[in-house]
Every structure is written in C-alpha cells, then in structure tokens.
Amino acid sequence: MSKQSWxxxxxxxxxxxxxxxxxxxxxxxxxxxxxxxQPHQEETRYRETGSSMLYPSVANSSLHPNTNSxxxxxxxxxxxxxxxxxxxKAALLLTLIWGGTIALHFVSWGIWFVLxxxxxxxxxxxxxxxAQTRPLRQTAPKQPPKDWPYVSLxxxxxxxxxxxxxxxxxxxxxxxxxxxxxxxxxxxxxxxQTPNVLEKLTQxxxxxxxxRRSANASGGKSGAxxxxxxxTQGEIIGVFDADAQIAPDMLSHVVPLFNTxxxxxxxxxxxxxxxxxxxxxxxxxxxxMALDAYFQAKRITIxxxxxxxxxxxxxxxxxxxSCGGWNEETITDDLDLTIRLHLDQWDIECLSFPPVYEEGxxxxxxxxxxxxxxxxxxxxxxxxxxxxxxxxxxxxxxxLDLVCFWITQYMLPTAVIPDLVLSLIxxxxxxxxxxxxxxLTLSLLGMFFGLRSIRQIQGMMVNVNPELLKNxxxxxxxxxxxxxxxxxxxxxxxxxIDTLRGTVYMLHWLLVVGSTTARMGxxxxxxxxxxxxxxxxxx
Numbered sequence: 001m002s003k004q005s006w007x008x009x010x011x012x013x014x015x016x017x018x019x020x021x022x023x024x025x026x027x028x029x030x031x032x033x034x035x036x037x038q039p040h041q042e043e044t045r046y047r048e049t050g051s052s053m054l055y056p057s058v059a060n061s062s063l064h065p066n067t068n069s070x071x072x073x074x075x076x077x078x079x080x081x082x083x084x085x086x087x088x089k090a091a092l093l094l095t096l097i098w099g100g101t102i103a104l105h106f107v108s109w110g111i112w113f114v115l116x117x118x119x120x121x122x123x124x125x126x127x128x129x130x131a132q133t134r135p136l137r138q139t140a141p142k143q144p145p146k147d148w149p150y151v152s153l154x155x156x157x158x159x160x161x162x163x164x165x166x167x168x169x170x171x172x173x174x175x176x177x178x179x180x181x182x183x184x185x186x187x188x189x190x191x192x193q194t195p196n197v198l199e200k201l202t203q204x205x206x207x208x209x210x211x212r213r214s215a216n217a218s219g220g221k222s223g224a225x226x227x228x229x230x231x232t233q234g235e236i237i238g239v240f241d242a243d244a245q246i247a248p249d250m251l252s253h254v255v256p257l258f259n260t261x262x263x264x265x266x267x268x269x270x271x272x273x274x275x276x277x278x279x280x281x282x283x284x285x286x287x288x289m290a291l292d293a294y295f296q297a298k299r300i301t302i303x304x305x306x307x308x309x310x311x312x313x314x315x316x317x318x319x320x321x322s323c324g325g326w327n328e329e330t331i332t333d334d335l336d337l338t339i340r341l342h343l344d345q346w347d348i349e350c351l352s353f354p355p356v357y358e359e360g361x362x363x364x365x366x367x368x369x370x371x372x373x374x375x376x377x378x379x380x381x382x383x384x385x386x387x388x389x390x391x392x393x394x395x396x397x398x399x400l401d402l403v404c405f406w407i408t409q410y411m412l413p414t415a416v417i418p419d420l421v422l423s424l425i426x427x428x429x430x431x432x433x434x435x436x437x438x439x440l441t442l443s444l445l446g447m448f449f450g451l452r453s454i455r456q457i458q459g460m461m462v463n464v465n466p467e468l469l470k471n472x473x474x475x476x477x478x479x480x481x482x483x484x485x486x487x488x489x490x491x492x493x494x495x496x497i498d499t500l501r502g503t504v505y506m507l508h509w510l511l512v513v514g515s516t517t518a519r520m521g522x523x524x525x526x527x528x529x530x531x532x533x534x535x536x537x538x539x
Contacts, residue, residue, distance in 0.1 A: 152234030265319030265346025294450030304401030332377025
C-alpha cells in the first residue's frame with residue numbers, strides 16, 4: 001500500500017465537476033469519465049499548461065496513446081455515482097454489524113453461529129496454508145530479448161527534498177536499456193527544495209522528465225498520475241514512492257511476468273523496510289511486510305486476490321486504460337485499482353525478490369495516521385464496488401477470497417466494539433472470541449512462515465545492489481547482522497521473537513479498523529492531510 005499521503009477528497013459528497021456528466025439513462029451504460037488532468041502535449045522544454053509546468057517535454061506526441069479513446073472501448077464501465085453516499089453506506093453497514101452482534105448476544109444459538117463462521121473461515125485458511133506456491137523463479141532471462149518492452153516509471157512527489165535525489169539516481173541507473181525506459185517525476189506543488197533538486201537532476205539524467213503541478217491541481221496522487229499518463233510511452237507503467245530504492249536488475253525480473261501471461265494486468269513487488277533495525281515500530285513493520293507477502297503469494301496460488309501496495313507496483317498500460325486510469329475519488333489509489341483490475345478480469349502477480357525498499361514510520365503517531373488512511377481507503381472499495389462484487393464479477397474463487405478477508409479485516413474489528421461492551425455488562429466471554437483467536441493465529445502463522453521463507457531465500461539474491469544490503473541480508477527484517485554466524489537454535493529463537501513481536505504489533509489494526517469504520521458511518525468526512533515525512537537517513 002502506498003505510503004505517500006495526499007490531501008484526501010471528500011468521500012461523502014463527491015465533486016464531479018471535472019468528470020463527464022452522464023444523464024440517468026446514460027449512467028452506468030459503458031461511458032467512463034476521463035481522467036481529470038491530462039495536459040495538452042507540445043514540443044518544448046519549458047512550458048506552462050494552465051495548472052502545470054512541464055520540463056522537459058516529450059517531443060513525439062504520436063507515441064502517447066489516447067486515453068479517452070481507450071476508455072471508450074473499456075470492458076470496465078465506470079458509474080460516477082458509485083463514489084457518492086459513502087457515509088450513508090458506511091452507516092448502514094455499521095448498523096447491520098453492530099445490530100447483528102448485539103442480537104447474537106440474546107439468542108441461544110449466537111455462539112454456534114460464530115463457531116460455524118470460524119469453521120468456514122478455517123477451511124479457507126487451510127487451503128491457503130496448504131497451497132504449494134511456485135518455487136522462486138529466476139524471472140530475469142538468461143539471454144536478453146532483442147526487443148525489451150518500453151517501461152515508464154512514475155513518482156508522485158510532494159516536499160520530498162530529503163529522498164528524491166537518491167531515488168532519481170537509483171532509477172536512472174538500472175540494468176535495463178536506457179532507450180527502453182523513462183522516468184517521470186510529478187512535482188505536486190512542493191514548497192521545499194524539491195523543484196530545484198529535480199531541475200538539476202534533469203541536466204544530469206536524460207531519461208528524467210519532470211511535470212510541475214500548480215497549487216490548484218486536483219485529484220491528489222491519483223490526479224498527478226493521471227495527468228502524466230498521457231505523456232508516457234511505456235507499455236508497462238511502474239509507480240514508486242519518493243523514498244523507494246530498488247535493485248538495478250528489478251525491471252528484468254518484472255517484465256517477464258507480463259510477457260509470460262497476457263492476463264496479468266499488474267505486478268506488485270514485495271515491500272521491505274529500509275530502516276527496519278531502528279526501533280520496535282520499524283522492526284514490526286518489516287515483519288508485517290513479510291506476512292503480507294506470504295499471504296499474497298498463497299492467495300494468488302489458490303486463485304484468490306493479488307493486491308497492489310502502491311510502492312513498487314507495475315501495471316500493464318492496456319489494463320490501466322481499460323479500468324479508466326487511477327481513481328481520483330479515493331484516498332488509496334492502489335487498493336482501488338486492485339479491485340477494478342480484478343473486476344475487469346485481469347490478474348495481479350507478485351514478485352518476492354528482489355524487493356522494493358521503503359522507509360518505515362518511526363513512531364506511533366505517524367503509524368496511526370498512516371494506517372487510518374489505509375483502513376479507510378480499503379473500506380471505501382467495498383462501499384464503492386459492492387454491486388459488482390456480489391454479482392460475482394471477479395469469479396467465484398476471487399470473490400470468496402475477498403469476502404473471507406473482509407470478515408477478518410473489517411467485520412471482526414467492527415463487531416468487537418459492541419461485543420466487548422455487552423460482554424462486560426453480562427459478565428461473560430466475548431462472542432467474537434473464537435473468531436478473534438482464529439484471526440490472531442492466522443496472523444502468527446503467516447508471519448512465522450513469511451519470515452522463514454524470506455530468510456531462507458535471501459541467499460539466492462545474488463544480483464541485489466550491495467548498497468541496499470550494506471547491513472546484511474537480514475537488515476530488512478531488523479534482525480541480526482548477516483555477517484554474524486548464528487547457531488540453528490539462535491536462528492529459530494530470533495525467528496520466534498520477531499514473530500511474537502509482530503503479532504503483538506498487529507493488534508493495533510483492531511483499534512484502527514474498529515474506530516475507522518465507526519467514524520466513517522457517524523462523522524462527516526473532514527478534509528485533512530497528514531504527510532508521511534521521509535528522512536532518507538538510511539539510503
């Protein structure tokens with residue numbers, strides 16, 4: 001999930017002033033609103049385009065696909081009113097969950113209902129854990145192809161003077177033909193030294209292009225990405241956060257995943273924490289990333305949902321345009337695009353190695369703001385696309401997987417609040433205790449196997465940039481320096497310590513999700529921007 005924070009749109013009353021107005025007869029009949037911000041293209045080095053300044057521009061506009069034309073032939077029919085009335089939908093769902101939980105306390109079969117639901121989820125969990133994932137593939141071809149596909153790398157940056165230079169230097173020195181990829185940095189009206197840093201870097205790296213947005217540019221990160229999309233040339237679009245760092249051969253591992261399966265609409269690279277050894281919070285985020293990567297691979301294997309995480313995501317241009325570009329009415333563009341890709345019959349793959357490194361937040365306050373945004377954006381996609389989800393638009397396997405994880409990720413934390421209150425009043429154990437224990441066990445096992453898998457396979461990463469692993473291969477997990485030889489017992493002990501610490505840390509999601517779903521159903525959406533500050537100390 002993307003870590004860059006942007007001004008959040010009002011999720012209760014959507015402003016569609018820049019979106020094509022549809023009549024009631026035309027609505028939902030296949031007409032898709034075009035991305036809001038697509039600048040006119042012309043050959044010049046420095047220019048003003050109303051709300052943005054572009055430098056340097058791409059000379060040959062014929063290379064840029066017509067986004068609007070592509071959307072007219074889209075299989076995914078965007079309905080603008082999907083994004084309206086989120087507060088009402090959240091309030092209705094909150095009422096159903098709270099009301100249902102309260103009702104279960106006053107019926108004799110309440111505990112049996114919870115046990116039955118836990119049993120059904122356990123069947124799905126057994127399928128996940130028993131799935132035989134593919135062995136680590138050497139996706140980079142032994143013999144490079146004659147024609148590499150063109151790749152466009154995008155970075156939306158706002159006040160990123162501390163890290164943007166490191167990222168640009170990293171992405172402009174990849175082991176990929178320099179004439180087969182480009183780097184676009186969208187400077188979203190930064191007020192620090194980011195514009196000056198980027199202007200100097202354009203003189204050093206010819207493949208770097210910079211789009212400067214003005215203060216009145218709309219759409220947040222999604223708007224920034226949509227605005228530059230029409231200027232890009234790539235068949236594959238890669239998106240990175242400003243604090244990202246990747247191995248030089250990353251593209252040679254990602255590209256074959258698109259070439260071998262034309263149904264793959266996107267690839268998510270496993271995320272790793274660059275400053276994992278700093279403190280409890282960063283170590284715990286590293287184990288959380290291992291848990292997420294483990295379940296991603298397992299879910300994809302059984303035909304379930306693969307998900308995008310913002311930083312280190314690659315999308316096939318054809319798939320992106322078919323879905324209508326990035327949604328400017330969401331606060332988590334990656335999670336929203338995940339659902340729309342699956343609804344449009346595309347698959348999402350994951351790549352375990354090499355990973356993309358990013359900074360973990362270093363204190364609870366920053367973590368709280370970040371996770372509240374993630375929780376709200378994740379919940380929004382269910383509120384927005386439920387009509388298509390319940391129609392099984394994605395297929396039975398994916399729909400079942402999505403529903404199972406919705407129960408553990410959103411329904412359970414929401415139900416815990418009234419359940420705890422009534423349990424205290426009645427002096428009994430919470431009804432949701434079996435489901436809560438199941439979820440914690442799922443998290444603990446997934447974290448253990450995920451950490452173990454990463455540590456077993458890290459020795460195979462022979463092409464990773466040494467600078468990224470200067471503290472040893474285990475540094476991304478915040479553990480012991482790999483130069484120290486540990487006994488088998490010490491290795492297992494360290495693994496269990498990391499797992500238990502991560503499991504305790506994961507309890508914060510109960511509070512985050514429970515409070516977020518309640519707030520979304522009760523309080524009007526407030527426009528608030530809390531930026532994730534990047535330090536760049538470990539890069």
